[in-house]
Amino acid sequence: MMKFIRQNPLFVIGFVMVVILLGVAGIYDWVSPYGLEQMDMRNRFALPSAIHWLGTDNFGRDLATRLAAGARISLTIGIGTVAISALIGTALGIISGYYGGYVDTILMRVVDVFMAFPAFVLALAIIAVLGPGPLNLVISLAAIYWTQYARVARAMTLTEREKDYVAAARGIGASATRIITLHILPNILGPLIVLATFGMGTAIVAESGMSFLGLGVQPPTPTWGWSLAYGLKYLRAEPWMSTAAGLSLMFAVLAFNLLGDGIRDYLDPNRVTTKAVKKAVRTNVKRA
Amino acid sequence: MTEPLLQVENLSKFYPVKSGNLFGSRVMRAVDSVSFNLRRGETIAVVGESGCGKSTTARMVSGLLAPTAGSIRVNGKNIAGVKGREAFALRRQVQMVFQDPMASLNARMKVGAILEEPLIIHGHGNRAARRQRVEELMGLVGLRKEHLDRYPHQFSGGQRQRIGIARALAVEPELLVLDEPVSALDVSVQAQIINLLKDLQSKLGLSYVFIAHDLAVVKHMADHVAVMYLGRIIEQGPKAQIFDTPRHPYTQMLFSAVPQIGLGRANPDRAVKGEMPSPVNPPSGCHFHPRCAYSTDACRTTRPELADFGAQQAACIRADEIPAYATTQSAPGYKEAAAQRMKIYHEMIGSRQQAEA
Numbered sequence A: 001m002m003k004f005i006r007q008n009p010l011f012v013i014g015f016v017m018v019v020i021l022l023g024v025a026g027i028y029d030w031v032s033p034y035g036l037e038q039m040d041m042r043n044r045f046a047l048p049s050a051i052h053w054l055g056t057d058n059f060g061r062d063l064a065t066r067l068a069a070g071a072r073i074s075l076t077i078g079i080g081t082v083a084i085s086a087l088i089g090t091a092l093g094i095i096s097g098y099y100g101g102y103v104d105t106i107l108m109r110v111v112d113v114f115m116a117f118p119a120f121v122l123a124l125a126i127i128a129v130l131g132p133g134p135l136n137l138v139i140s141l142a143a144i145y146w147t148q149y150a151r152v153a154r155a156m157t158l159t160e161r162e163k164d165y166v167a168a169a170r171g172i173g174a175s176a177t178r179i180i181t182l183h184i185l186p187n188i189l190g191p192l193i194v195l196a197t198f199g200m201g202t203a204i205v206a207e208s209g210m211s212f213l214g215l216g217v218q219p220p221t222p223t224w225g226w227s228l229a230y231g232l233k234y235l236r237a238e239p240w241m242s243t244a245a246g247l248s249l250m251f252a253v254l255a256f257n258l259l260g261d262g263i264r265d266y267l268d269p270n271r272v273t274t275k276a277v278k279k280a281v282r283t284n285v286k287r288a
Numbered sequence B: 001m002t003e004p005l006l007q008v009e010n011l012s013k014f015y016p017v018k019s020g021n022l023f024g025s026r027v028m029r030a031v032d033s034v035s036f037n038l039r040r041g042e043t044i045a046v047v048g049e050s051g052c053g054k055s056t057t058a059r060m061v062s063g064l065l066a067p068t069a070g071s072i073r074v075n076g077k078n079i080a081g082v083k084g085r086e087a088f089a090l091r092r093q094v095q096m097v098f099q100d101p102m103a104s105l106n107a108r109m110k111v112g113a114i115l116e117e118p119l120i121i122h123g124h125g126n127r128a129a130r131r132q133r134v135e136e137l138m139g140l141v142g143l144r145k146e147h148l149d150r151y152p153h154q155f156s157g158g159q160r161q162r163i164g165i166a167r168a169l170a171v172e173p174e175l176l177v178l179d180e181p182v183s184a185l186d187v188s189v190q191a192q193i194i195n196l197l198k199d200l201q202s203k204l205g206l207s208y209v210f211i212a213h214d215l216a217v218v219k220h221m222a223d224h225v226a227v228m229y230l231g232r233i234i235e236q237g238p239k240a241q242i243f244d245t246p247r248h249p250y251t252q253m254l255f256s257a258v259p260q261i262g263l264g265r266a267n268p269d270r271a272v273k274g275e276m277p278s279p280v281n282p283p284s285g286c287h288f289h290p291r292c293a294y295s296t297d298a299c300r301t302t303r304p305e306l307a308d309f310g311a312q313q314a315a316c317i318r319a320d321e322i323p324a325y326a327t328t329q330s331a332p333g334y335k336e337a338a339a340q341r342m343k344i345y346h347e348m349i350g351s352r353q354q355a356e357a
Helices: A002-007 A009-031 A063-099 A101-116 A119-130 A134-161 A164-171 A176-212 A224-233 A240-266 A275-287 B054-061 B084-091 B111-121 B127-140 B145-149 B157-169 B187-204 B215-221 B239-244 B249-256 B297-301 B334-356
Strands: B006-018 B025-038 B043-047 B069-074 B094-097 B175-179 B207-212 B224-229 B232-238 B307-309 B312-314
Touching: A002 A009, A009 A063, A009 A240, A063 A101, A063 A134, A063 A176, A063 A224, A063 A240, A101 A134, A119 A134, A119 A176, A134 A176, A164 A176, A164 B094, A164 B157, A176 A224, A176 A240, A224 A240, B006 B054, B025 B043, B025 B054, B025 B069, B025 B224, B025 B232, B043 B054, B043 B215, B054 B094, B054 B175, B054 B207, B084 B094, B094 B157, B111 B127, B111 B145, B111 B157, B127 B145, B127 B157, B157 B175, B157 B187, B187 B207, B187 B215, B207 B215, B215 B239, B224 B239, B224 B249, B232 B239, B232 B249
Parallel strands: B043 B207, B043 B224, B094 B175, B175 B207
Antiparallel strands: B006 B025, B006 B069, B224 B232, B232 B312, B307 B312
16 A cells, blocks of 8 residues: 555545545534625625635635535535446446346446436436426436446446356356355446546536536535636636636546546556565665 | 266257348357266366367356256256256356466455355355365365465466365365366466366365366376367277377377477377368368368268277277377387487486586
8 A cells, every 4th residue: 555655646646635625525614714604795806815715705705615615515416426326327237237138238228318318408407307406416417427337337247247257156156146246346346436536526517517507506505616607707807706616626626536546546456465565665675 | 887977968059150141040069969978086088179169068067058958967967957046056066167267266355255155155154164164175275274365366377276176176066177277377387286186086086077178188187088179079988098099080180289208299290280160160071071181072971970999989980991090109210319309408407416516
C-alpha cells in the first residue's frame, strides 16, 4: 500500500480531495458562523475575504457555507444514484452474461431501449412524470446510468465465464449463485468500482444540470446547480458567484476522476504487494 | 475380470456450424464415437495433435460438457447428461485438473479458500474439520500449510498446478481427468508434477484419464494409450504395444516425430507431414488418407473400424500389410554420433567438477 501511494501521487491527491469534499459537506453546519439563509444586504456580491471566504451571493449570504451545503446535497444524490444504478445494472448485467440465451436477449433489448433515448431527455421525462425532488432526481438519474453498469458487467461476465476457474468451480459442483457471487463478481468488480467512481463525477454534474434547469432539488435548498444558475443573471457584473459554484463542481468531478484512476491501478490483480516485497523494498531503502 | 471403473461408449460431441449458404448448416464432429475402458488404479493416456478432440473428450468425461451422444459409466452408473442433484453426487467421483493453473485458479481467492470451497459445497464437517482437511491436502501435494493465506499469483507455475491437483483431490474422487496438466510448465517442473501424480496414484488408488501430446510424458505415466485423430480413436492398447509396435500409420508418424537422445530422429522419412484437415469437412473414407504414405483407393471410400490386433486395436484397413514399425530403429550413423556427443558431454562435466573442487 505504501509503495503504491508513493508511486501514484495523483491517487493521493484525488483521495485527499474527496476527503476534503466529504469533510466540508459533513461538518460545515458546526463550523460556519453563518446560517444558510442569513442575509447581509449591505454586503451583496462580496469578493472572497477573511470574513466571507468565498464571498457572498446576491442576497449577501455566505457563499462558502452555501456551497458546502451544496456539496452535501450533490454527494448524497451522487452516491444514491451510483449505488442504485450500480446495484441494478451489475445484477442484471451478470445474469444476462452468465445465463445467455433468451435471458440475455431480453435484458439487453431493455438496455437498448433505455440507451435509445438521449440520456438527459429521458431523465427530464421521468422527472416530469414524478415531479421534482431529491428522491425523484436519484430515480431518474439511476434510470439513465444503470445501463452502463449492465453493459460492462455483461461484457466482463462473458469473458470470465469461459475461463477455466469457472469450469473448475462447476466441476466441484458449485451452484450458479455461488459461481456468480464468489467467482465472477470479485473478478469483474475492479472495472465496476472504477466506473462507479467516475460515475460519481458524472452524477454530480447531472444533478447540478437538473437543478440548474429548476427540475432538481428546489430552492431555497442550496445546490451547486442552482447557485450556478442564479449567478448567471449577474455574470457580467459580478462573475464571482457562478465561478465559485462552477469551481466547486469541477473540484468534485476532478476528485472522483483522480480517485477512480488510482483505484483502477490499485485493483490490478497482478500487481505484486506481498509482505516479502515490501520487506525487500524496506531493506533496500535502508541499505541505500 | 472386475468391472472397469470408467466405461466410455460411443461418446460424441457435435457442434452445428453455420455455413455460408442460407439453408445449409453443417456439423462439426469434435468427438465421434469414442469408446474406451479404464480399470481402477490405472492410467489411460489420450494423445493426438491439437484439435483432435482430446480436450473435448476430457471435458465430457469430467461432466463439464454435455455429450451429444454416448454414455460415460463410472462404477457402472451413466453420468452423461445427468442433471441436478444426481449429477452433484456423481461429480465427487470425477474431478478435473486443468492445463493452465493460473487460469483455473480464481485470482481473487486465497489458496485456503480455493481448497476449502469444494469441502463447503459438499458439506464436509465444520470449519475446524475443513481447515484440517485443507492442511492435509496441502501436505499431500507437497506444499507448506503456511502458504494458505497466499494468492495464486504468489506461487510458481508448478506450485499452482499442485494447488489445482489438491483442489481436485479435496472431494476424494476416484477418477482424475488430467487435461495436459504439465504442458504449461517447465520441463524440470513437469517431472516433479508427473512424479507427484504417480505418487498420489499409488497412495490413493486413483485412476487417471491423462490428456497429453508429449509422448515422453505419456510413456512415463500411462498404462494404456489411445491415439485420437479428427475426433476418433484410431489406435488404442497397452502402452508397451503401442510404443513398440504401433499399427496405425498415424501413430507411426507421431512417434517418428519424437527426437530421442542417443538415436536422434527415429525415422526421418516418416516425419509428420501435412496439416490436419478440418473436422467440419473431413476427408472421405479413412480421415487420415490424404496424409498417409500407404493410402490406396479403398482408403478413400471405406471408413475403417477399430479391429483387434492382439491386445491392441487399430482402425486401418491395411494394418495387416503395413510393416510393423520398431520405434527403436534409427537412421544409419545416428547411434555412433550420439555416443560421441555423450562422451564429450561427460568429459566436460568431469573437467568442470574438477575445476570446482
